[in-house]
Amino acid sequence: MTDASSFASPSAPSSALPDRLIGISLKMYMSHAQTVDWAHRVTELTYAHPAIASGTAGLVLLPQFPSIPACLDVPGPLxxxxxxxxxxxxxxxxxxxxxxVLAEIGCRFVEVGHAERRRHFHETDDIVRAKTAAALRHGLFPILCVGESAAGSPESAAAEVVTQIRSALPATAGDLPPEGGVVIAYEPIWAIGAQQPAAPDHIIAVCEAVRARTRIHFPSLDFRLIYGGSAGPGLLTRLGPTVDGLFLGRFAHDPDSVPRILDELADVIMLKS
Known part of the structure; x- marks a missing residue:
């Protein structure tokens, strides 16, 4: 393995969100040692990738709590x-x-409102709203997970998602931190853990509607809209510039899949430009 410490550490990050974003939650699948090995391996594979080196795309890793300090110590793009x-x-x-404390030790992002937290730990809209406010209060970018509970039309899905976004965010733009930003992770609940993601046509229609309505309700909000829910290699190419990235789970457990997805992201960026 190449010594990751030989890679130059990136300069101190700005407060702004990257234009494109690939988020990866390892949930509770890996041991601490496996998590750190994964972080080193992905760093080796991605630190020189044009999408990362240019600063256009950000690569966000959400490990288990005990592994956060060790992952923060891995020099590179993560x-x-x-x-x-x-x-x-x-x-x-x-x-x-x-x-x-998360902000104090160097975290920049935090996941809020995931369907598993709602289902297993009974997190309500009020709790999600309070956690989102806590993240923003401490300069963290909340990755706000939203999605419809059952498969249906894009119109009904978008309406449900927008209701969740409006519930989670402050009622007025003046209550948002001036340098705060939000990552909206559209994850249809019925697609989480499924063999396949939602159909690209469905994702595109929902995300177009959600983006437009979020801009109406929160005109000054700096946000990125990414897709999760069994997302993996090959999906970004089909979604094109409709989304700002992906939120990955098990399909990112193989480190080799991450640069492949970054390749797709680079192609999408060129398409949009």
Whole structure:
């Protein structure tokens, strides 16, 4: 293995979101050692990729909490985030993790509102709203997971997704931090863990409607719209410039798949330009 420490560390990141973004949540699939090995391997494969080296695309890794410091120590393109945070900043909240501490140690992103958190841990709209506010309060970019519960028309899906976005974000633009940004991860709940993602035509129609309506409701919001839900290699080529990237799960467990997806992203960027 090439020594990742020989790679030049990127300069201090700006407060702005990258134009394109590939997010990867490892959930609870890998051990600590496997996670760190994965981070080193992906760094080797992607640090010189044109989409990354140019600063056009960001590569975001969300490992388990104990692995975050070790992943932060891997020099290279990976921007590190967490899979969850507390709505509270400090106090007697046993087992919780503060957004203030995540920001303090160097995290830039945090996942909020994933369907698994809603289903298994009974997170409500109110909790998602409070966690999103906590992330923004501490300068973290929330990766806000939204998606319809059952397969249906793009129109009904977009309406449900926009309702979730409006519920999670502050009611007025003045309540948003001036340098805050949000990553909206469209993940149809029925497609999470499925063999195939939602049909490209469905994703495109929903994302076009969601982007337009989000701009109407939050005209000053800096946001990126990415797709998750069994996303993997080959999908970006079919979606084109409709989305700003992908949110990957199990299809990114093989490090070799990440540069392939970055190749697709680079092609999409050229198409849009």
């Amino acid at each position: 921007q590190i985030g967490a899979q969850n945070l507390s709505a509270e900043d400090a106090g007697a909240w046993t087992g919780e993790v503060s957004g203030a």
